[in-house]
Amino acid sequence: MLEDIPLITITAMKWVPPFAAGSVRDHRGRWILNEVGWAYQVRLVDAPTLASAEYRTLQPFGQVPIMEEDGRPTLFESGAIVLDVATRSGKLLPSDPNQRAETIMWVIAALNSIEPFLMNLAEVEFFMSDETEKSLRRPAVLAAAKKRLGELQDALGGRQWLVGDSFTVGGLMMSSVLKIASSLKVLEDFPALVAYQARCFERPAYRKAIDDQCATIARHRMEDMRYEEA
Ligand SMILES: N[C@@H](CCC(=O)N[C@@H](CS)C(=O)NCC(=O)O)C(=O)O
Incomplete structure (x- = not known):
């Protein structure tokens, strides 16, 4: 069949x-x-x-x-x-109920607590054309984005993965969201996040x-x- x-x-x-x-x-x-x-x-x-x-x-x-x-x-x-x-x-979603809940939490954290801050910066860098307006807005949105990235790096700590000991859908979403930071050249200030993202991106998929x-x-x-x- x-x-x-x-x-x-x-x-x-x-x-x-x-x-x-x-x-x-x-x-x-x-x-x-x-x-x-x-x-x-x-x-x-x-x-x-x-x-x-x-x-x-x-x-x-x-x-x-x-x-x-x-x-x-x-x-x-x-x-x-x-x-x-x-x-x-x-x-990519652990069967253990606790790890599953944490994985879903990190998908939502990527989309809700990281991505909007990076998008605010992307809007300034990629979509604002007036240079005066840009330079007035950039410092605040850059500082806010970097603050979130620093906090995320602290949360990751010395671990390889955000949840458990393997790649999950939480890592898929977080590493994807961090692409916005890489393209804005702000991720490079956070070496543990650079390494984390590279680990996720090693996947052939x-x-x-x-x-x-x-x-x-x-x-x-x-x-x-x-x-x-x-
Ligand atoms: N929150 C949505 C955002 C989707 C989104 O922003 N898509 C962009 C491309 S990356 C788009 O279609 N932009 C066209 C538009 O907004 O007019 C998601 O994660 O699916």
Whole structure:
């Protein structure tokens, strides 16, 4: 009998600017699916698709990724997607109830207590164009981001992993969120976090997720996003 393999689709952007290639959040969905060995296809989207009423019924904020699957609700939020796949596959989520609770806690900490601080800084560095405004806002957001990274480094302490003695979905999400800090060149001030992130990124499932995303982006151009039609 054939194994009942769900048909899973992850959405991804056709193109993003070079600074974002390899960091678009669909890599989180691709990474966990590669980890658990579930086949999936990628649906490439452009700006009009993201803005469309049909897509908004699936992702109210017009963002990637979503995970579509036959017979199941479509999920948005990369955190929900990685937790869903980890839970159903029984992989990267410890079976011990205490460690499982801690793992979920770290996924949420990555998204809720680290990512917003890094995104505030990314907004200044990548999206503000007025140099005066930028230099006024930068010191406060940089200090706040570094404070969180320092606190995270302290919490990791001398340990290899945030939970137990192996890589979990908590590590997947935290190392992914820390990519924002690496691209802003602030992670380098936190050597234990640099080493932690490198440990997570040694995984072939991560490498494949990034290579696949970058290959798609390299095959497209800004025009393919059809921004002017959105
Ligand atoms: N909290 C969401 C954030 C998703 C998100 O920010 N996606 C970006 C790409 S990395 C996006 O689609 N941006 C387009 C937009 O916001 O218009 C998640 O983790 O899935």
